[in-house]
Amino acid sequence: MDNITLARLLDETAALLEIDAADPFRIRSYRRAAEAVEQQTTQLATLATPDADPKALLAIPGIGKGMAANIRDLVATGSMPLRDELLQRYKPSMLELLRLPGMGPKTVAMLYSALGIADIDALEEAAKRGDLLPLPRLGKKFTDKLLKGIEDHRKNSSRFRIDIARSHAERVIELIRQFPGIDTITPAGSLRRGRESIGDIDLLVTGPACEPDVVAAAVEHVATLPLIDKLLAKGQNKVSFTLRNNLQIDVRLLPRASYGAALQYFTGSKHHNVALRQRAIKRGLTLSEYALLRLEDNTVIAAASEEEIYNALDLQYIPPELRENCGELEAAAKHALPTLITRSDIRGDLHMHTTESDGVNSIREMAEAAIHRGLDYIAITDHSKNLAMTNGMDDVRTLAHALRIRQVSSELAEDFAARRGPKWDRHEARLRANEPNTHHPTLPFRILAGIEVDILLDGTLDLDDSTLAQLDIVVASVHSGFNQTAEEVTARVLRAAENPHVHILGHPTGRKVLKREPYRIDLAQLLPAAARLGVAVEHNAAPARSDLSDLHLRHAKEQGCKIVVNTDAHSTVELDQIDDGIVQLRRAWLTAPDLLNTLPVEQLLHALRRI
Ligand code: DGT
Ligand code: CA
Ligand code: CA
Ligand code: ZN
Numbered sequence: 001m002d003n004i005t006l007a008r009l010l011d012e013t014a015a016l017l018e019i020d021a022a023d024p025f026r027i028r029s030y031r032r033a034a035e036a037v038e039q040q041t042t043q044l045a046t047l048a049t050p051d052a053d054p055k056a057l058l059a060i061p062g063i064g065k066g067m068a069a070n071i072r073d074l075v076a077t078g079s080m081p082l083r084d085e086l087l088q089r090y091k092p093s094m095l096e097l098l099r100l101p102g103m104g105p106k107t108v109a110m111l112y113s114a115l116g117i118a119d120i121d122a123l124e125e126a127a128k129r130g131d132l133l134p135l136p137r138l139g140k141k142f143t144d145k146l147l148k149g150i151e152d153h154r155k156n157s158s159r160f161r162i163d164i165a166r167s168h169a170e171r172v173i174e175l176i177r178q179f180p181g182i183d184t185i186t187p188a189g190s191l192r193r194g195r196e197s198i199g200d201i202d203l204l205v206t207g208p209a210c211e212p213d214v215v216a217a218a219v220e221h222v223a224t225l226p227l228i229d230k231l232l233a234k235g236q237n238k239v240s241f242t243l244r245n246n247l248q249i250d251v252r253l254l255p256r257a258s259y260g261a262a263l264q265y266f267t268g269s270k271h272h273n274v275a276l277r278q279r280a281i282k283r284g285l286t287l288s289e290y291a292l293l294r295l296e297d298n299t300v301i302a303a304a305s306e307e308e309i310y311n312a313l314d315l316q317y318i319p320p321e322l323r324e325n326c327g328e329l330e331a332a333a334k335h336a337l338p339t340l341i342t343r344s345d346i347r348g349d350l351h352m353h354t355t356e357s358d359g360v361n362s363i364r365e366m367a368e369a370a371i372h373r374g375l376d377y378i379a380i381t382d383h384s385k386n387l388a389m390t391n392g393m394d395d396v397r398t399l400a401h402a403l404r405i406r407q408v409s410s411e412l413a414e415d416f417a418a419r420r421g422p423k424w425d426r427h428e429a430r431l432r433a434n435e436p437n438t439h440h441p442t443l444p445f446r447i448l449a450g451i452e453v454d455i456l457l458d459g460t461l462d463l464d465d466s467t468l469a470q471l472d473i474v475v476a477s478v479h480s481g482f483n484q485t486a487e488e489v490t491a492r493v494l495r496a497a498e499n500p501h502v503h504i505l506g507h508p509t510g511r512k513v514l515k516r517e518p519y520r521i522d523l524a525q526l527l528p529a530a531a532r533l534g535v536a537v538e539h540n541a542a543p544a545r546s547d548l549s550d551l552h553l554r555h556a557k558e559q560g561c562k563i564v565v566n567t568d569a570h571s572t573v574e575l576d577q578i579d580d581g582i583v584q585l586r587r588a589w590l591t592a593p594d595l596l597n598t599l600p601v602e603q604l605l606h607a608l609r610r611i
Contacts, residue, residue, distance in 0.1 A: 001045050001075050003037050003226055008244055009074055009083065010034040015095035016086035021105040029067065036062035037071070038227040038244070039171060041178075048075040091118040101149040101516050102142060110135070124150050145483070149516075156514040158199070160247055163543035163580060165191055165198035168247055171227065172203065176251070179221040181209030184259070188266040189250075192320045194583035196513050196546045200248035202266050210237070210253040222251050258290045260305035265289035271325035272318075279313055279329065287313075321586040338591050343582050345592035348377040348604060349575065351452060351475050351506060351538065351566030356401050357382035358390035359570045363408045367447050369572035371412075371423050374430055376443070377601040379450035379473035380405050384462040386454035387479050393451075395467040402449035402471055413444035446601050448472035452506055457481045459495025461502070468501035472605065475538065475566075477506030478519065486520040493526060497535045500610040504564055505530060507540040507547040515544070523552055527559040534610050536562035536596060541581025542574070553588035562607065563590070564597050 014030035037044055040060065047056040048071050057068040073080035090112060096119065097108045111117040114135060117126055127146050132138045160168075166187075173185045182205055186192070189202035209218040215237050222239045223231060232240040237253045254262045265273065266289065273287075280287040284295050291303035292312055302308035310317050315332040319340055322328040331337050352366055353359030361369070363380055370378045382401060383392035393401060416424050427445060450473030454462040461468065461476060468474050476496045484492065496502060508526065509518035530537050537556050540547045545568070548556060556563055565585060567577040585595065592598045596607050 001078070003040055003044055004229060004244065006044055006071065006074055007034040007038040007227075009079075010037060010070070011244070012092040013070075013080075013083045013086065015092050016083070016090050018098065019090050019094050019105050019108055020086060021109075029062075029064075032062040033067045033070075035171065036060050039175065041175075041226055044071060045075045048072045050076075093119040096120055097123060099515065100146065100153055102145055107138070120150060120153070141483070152515075152517060156197075158246075159197040159514060160199075160245075161513050161543055162191065162194065162196055162198055162583075165201055165247065168243060168245075169201045169203065169249075172201070172225065172243075172249055172251075175225050175227065176203070176205060176222055179209060179218055181207050181214075182218065183207040186263060188263060189268060192267050193269065193323055194321045194587055196543070196549065196584065200250060203249060203251045204259070204262055204266060205251060205253045206256050206259045211255050212237075215253050218253050222253070256304065258303045260307075260309055261287075261291045261303045262289050264306045264309050267320050267323060269324050272323040272328070275325050275329050276313065279315075283313065285313070319586065321583060322589065324587075338589050340586040341582060341590050341592050341595060341598070343579060344374070345595070345598045346375070346565065346578060346582070347599065348375055348379070348597045348601060349567050349569070349578065350379040350448070350450065350473050350504065350564055350597055351381050351540070352378060352569040352575070353382050353390075353452075354380055356397075357387075357392055361572050363405055363447065364411075365572055366569070366575075367408060367412060367445065368423075369575055371427055371445050373575055373578075374426070375445075376427075376431065377446040377448060377604075379448035379475075381450035381452040381473060381475050384451060384453045386456060386462040392454070392462075395464050398451055398463060398467055399470060405447050405449040409445075409447035412447065416444035443601070448601075448605075450475065452477055453502075454479055455493060455496040457484070457492065459492040461496060461499060465499070465501055468499075473504070473608070474502050475504045475506040476502045478510055482510065482516075482519050484519065486522050489519050490522040490525055493521060494529055497526075497530055497533050502535055503608040503610070504536045504538050504566075506538050506566075507545050507568070508537050509547050509549075509552070511547055511549075512544055513546055518547070523548075523555065527552075527556050527561055530556075531560040531562075534562065536564050536608060539563065539565045539581055539585060541565055541567045541577045541579075541584075543577065543580045546580070546584055550584050550587035553585065553590060557588070557590060557594055562596055563594055565595055566597075 010030050011034040014027050017027045017030065057063055057071060070080045094108050094112060097103050098105065115126055115131060117123050126132060127143050132143050133140065169187050169191060176182060176185055184206045186204050187201060188204050190198050191201055219234065219237065219239060223234045227243060228241040229244045230242045232242065239251045240248065242248050252262065277287050280292060285301060286293050286295050292301045292309050293299065294301055302312045307317050316335050316337050318328050318332050318337065349370060354361060354363050354366060366380065367378060383390040385392040385394045431443060449471050451463065451471055452475045453468065455476050455478045456462055478493065493505065497505060509521055511518035537548060539553055565581045567575050569575045569577065596604055599607060
């Protein structure tokens with residue numbers, strides 16, 4: 001049994017556990033093991049024989065005692081007891097059903113036991129025949145929504161969300177790097193431009209091992225990477241293959257001298273490149289993936305770096321996120337490109353959850369993780385009661401929670417005053433660097449007491465105004481009624497926006513990238529209204545949401561909206577989603593002053609205040 005098969009079986013077990021609604025940590029351990037296995041260059045089957053050293057498997061990160069036993073079973077028998085047990089109840093193909101809107105593990109399991117449905121085609125047929133109607137909780141509305149969901153899924157299933165594509169790219173990069181004589185590996189294409197979804201991954205590789213006379217050995221290394229599922233093409237300096245999940249990777253190995261030209265060409269976008277080539281021709285030059293040349297005598301003008309190429313065309317360097325032929329060439333020609341926002345501009349994060357609703361970390365854990373990441377303040381915004389499945393809070397709990405949030409904030413302020421731990425030196429240094437002339441240069445980290453309050457179907461809010469009035473940050477969001485008409489949902493959100501206790505409209509369109517269409521909200525109406533009312537709109541940085549999208553963000557700025565970027569973190573690690581958000585803000589041409597949460601906390605609170 002080879003590593004890819006082994007990985008597939010472990011991943012399949014994770015899928016079956018997911019349908020079985022098993023403990024998420026257990027599911028995760030099988031996924032991690034699958035990734036670890038396909039990353040190995042030695043065939044695990046040779047380490048898993050009865051006479052092999054039992055410690056060899058345990059030396060692989062992500063594989064503990066239990067997992068090692070599973071691997072031995074898989075190698076010896078082709079299966080393992082847990083998998084056999086799960087396969088008596090479910091089929092691995094059922095996992096794809098979980099990707100459809102409205103389908104949780106319970107529904108998937110029920111559909112299988114009642115109707116034997118185990119894949120999307122069968123589900124679609126059954127839904128069209130009306131077979132789902134008699135089942136509990138799956139009426140006409142469910143069937144209609146499901147058929148629409150299946151249609152969307154088919155349309156989108158060949159693309160991958162950027163964060164997922166990136167994590168696969170990183171695994172491939174790590175393996176390519178092991179070859180001696182390779183020093184730079186850069187993702188190009190849509191991944192480098194930061195599009196929210198990715199068709200395939202383009203990797204550009206350079207180093208001494210990529211020079212023409214020796215490149216064959218490096219090509220061979222890439223073409224035999226352990227995680228390759230299907231090898232699609234192997235050329236002189238190019239290898240294309242797919243991974244187990246059908247994600248395609250195109251790898252190109254290039255000599256150092258033409259790396260810049262290749263990076264420029266393969267970053268795209270196609271439309272940006274077409275416009276750039278036209279500009280070259282007007283100057284008597286020709287631009288290809290190898291070099292920028294003078295037409296008359298083929299002299300190389302620039303090739304080694306992108307900067308040289310743009311400069312030789314009388315352009316400012318254009319950041320990859322802007323290369324969509326949306327006015328960037330004109331702006332670069334006038335040296336008028338914006339100074340795009342970066343992560344270090346962000347001082348605070350105003351939307352996150354704790355164990356009080358559906359998060360996995362405490363107030364203090366979230367705060368310490370934020371300090372560690374260089375933030376100056378956060379707002380804790382757990383859910384309100386309408387979102388019952390998240391254990392949302394009523395008015396009484398909301399206020400008690402606010403009290404605890406402020407307590408933890410004061411405790412941190414005491415720690416800060418007493419300098420308990422080195423993190424405070426970093427925090428203070430950062431504050432000083434940003435505020436050289438302020439009267440109080442060293443403020444403690446601040447946790448703001450907030451709420452993510454549900455916007456109910458009629459546009460009223462889930463909690464009393466008197467409760468909201470006592471909070472520092474009120475994020476109002478839609479989490480229900482996705483079938484409302486454009487008039488209904490727009491009027492609903494406008495009504496919420498008119499409530500002066502609301503500071504921020506959370507994830508304003510409700511879409512899920514590649515998974516769920518936005519609700520039919522009319523942003524052409526909402527954005528100017530939000531600007532007029534002084535309520536901020538959120539860019540939700542979670543890659544699954546990325547809402548508002550890059551295009552909408554550009555409109556929001558044009559309309560003069562207040563804009564904030566938040567992670568909506570449900571755990572400390574998700575605070576890093578801010579990076580995904582920053583990429584989208586950059587694609588929208590936004591600068592630090594366009595975002596309110598680049599302000600120090602007092603100025604932020606002032607800017608958000610409406611009454
Ligand atoms: P994707 O993969 O669909 O998310 O989007 P991209 O932009 O990564 O597109 P891809 O992978 O087909 O090509 C990567 C870049 O290489 C693309 O942005 C521009 C350049 N490129 C590739 N093939 C062609 C081509 O046939 N003509 C032109 N003009 N450019 C190309
Ligand atoms: Ca691509
Ligand atoms: Ca490609
Ligand atoms: Zn939300």
